[in-house]
Amino acid sequence: MATTAVLSKGRSANEAAPTVQPGRIARVDVLRDLAVAEPIWRALEQPDQVSTPYQRFDLLAAWQQHIGSAEGIEPFIVVASDADRRPMLLMPLGLQRRFGVRVASFLGGKYPTFNMPLWRRDVASMADARDVEALIAGLRAVPGGADVLALCQQPLHWRDLANPLALLPHQPSVNDCPVLRLEAGAPAANRISNSFRRRLKTKEKKLQALPGYRYAQATTDADIDGVLDAFFRIKPIRMAAQKLPNVFAEPGVEDFVRQACHAALPGGGRAIDIHALQSDDEMIAMFAGVADGHRYSMMFNTYTLSDAARYSPGLILMRSIIDHYADQGYRRIDLGIGSDDYKKMFCKDLEPIFDSYVALSSRGRLAAPAMAALARAKRTVKQSPALKQMAQRLRGALQRKAPAPATAAEDSEN
16 A cells, blocks of 8 residues: 655645656655565665665564564655656655654664665765655655654765755754774774784683684574574573663564574675674674675674673674674774763764654644654763763662663673
């Protein structure tokens, strides 16, 4: 099922025969079925177009199947096309009733670090305010549409192209994203200092004494299942030790993770890649994230409960992952949003990300500013050590009565 708005200068949104400039948005369709959207989606996620790996069809389809649907989120896939009906962009959104209004936001919930439409490259490179205005006008005209667009955690740039949606009114997201910038041909010491490498090498010597010690990317189904079996056994214990609720025990989460980690991409690799330190006897540490030939972005991680945890296996694994992707010519590595100490050891810069709350209806004009204000208040707390400590104490007190929410990657690494 699809609902459509056809944009036409001087005409109503439902009239035909658009009269817009060539190369500009003339039509906005909202597809309510992922299967209907899939051909357009997959065409726009090809390497010669512009998208983040978090918006891959295989990842978000798995999330919607196992989590989004159960949470009452309905697919709201926005496709904007030109006058010749050639798709220009696809926004993978879901529609959910929140605060008494219909809110459209990016699919994936708390799992993506970055959210962004999938763009045709030529469109992304030339898009301007007219295109963004046409997109919003089209969404306002869609029958049975959203009251508010809540477009959170968007990058200002992706692969050296400006994000056209930054032309919308926006504000900083609740968190920034620590990032490591890699320079082509730069020496290894530029990404990880020699002194830090020596410290890790000393610790790794203890692990190298374990039988079959190795760093590897999980590439076969058996490898993936072995690491994930260990992850789902260890993670609840680690999160309980940090007095955090186990978000991976929520309904559908394990099925989503397993499906996405197994989903094979057309060009090779998986929708979620897994890297691990292992011995013949155990999984010592693991990181899972998304990669696209330019950037690796971590999603979740854990490490062993055995004595091997004393030797900082998570840090050793992160060093190996950084070197692995640097050797492949990657230009960015991030460890997800948040300010954990281990992220600061590797990621020396903070990448700003932004949110936009756009009213699409009269109800939305009341809700959008309130949602934006709430997000700004959360950022204020996160940016103030004193307020953050107060919030943590309050969360600890409340958790003794009921579980508190946590993000997918909210786990410190040793």
